[in-house]
Amino acid sequence: MYVVPMYSHMRQYPSVNPYLFTQSATTAQTLMKDASIVLAKLASSQSFAKHVMSLAQEGKTKQVQQMIQSLGIRSKIDIYFNPDGIRLTLSPTSGMHYCCQLAIGLRWNVF
Numbered sequence: 001m002y003v004v005p006m007y008s009h010m011r012q013y014p015s016v017n018p019y020l021f022t023q024s025a026t027t028a029q030t031l032m033k034d035a036s037i038v039l040a041k042l043a044s045s046q047s048f049a050k051h052v053m054s055l056a057q058e059g060k061t062k063q064v065q066q067m068i069q070s071l072g073i074r075s076k077i078d079i080y081f082n083p084d085g086i087r088l089t090l091s092p093t094s095g096m097h098y099c100c101q102l103a104i105g106l107r108w109n110v111f
Contacts, residue, residue, distance in 0.1 A: 024099040031090045031102040034073035038088065039104070041071055053108055056081040075102075084109050 042049050048067070055063045065079050068088070075090040085107035092098055 020099065023097060027092050027097065028100045028102065031075050031092070031100065034075040034077075034090055035088070035102055035104055037071050037073055038068055042106070052086070056086060 042052070052064055052067055055067070061079055061081075064081070064086075065077060068077055068079070073090075074093060076093050078089040078091070080087045080089075085105060088104045088106075090102045090104075092100070
């Protein structure tokens with residue numbers, strides 16, 4: 001039989017300060033806006049999407065990154081791809097407080 005300690009309901013928690021949390025949410029909104037720009041371009045332009053896929057297939061990560069950056073996004077972007085798709089990870093730029101990331105995975109092949 002398990003007995004709950006008599007004073008467990010009186011546990012003291014530290015006070016919370018939402019400053020960093022709200023700052024993170026604000027920065028994440030910027031990442032979301034940049035992600036929306038990238039997704040809108042990929043969704044609306046087959047030629048852009050095809051070019052990204054072709055460069056990725058050739059292993060040209062820097063060129064894919066340059067194409068994505070050319071859309072005017074402000075976030076730092078890390079790109080990883082494999083034969084099934086691409087993963088974009090957006091992070092705050094070096095001038096911003098590093099507090100969050102936004103990762104997007106898109107498939108272009110089904111096995």
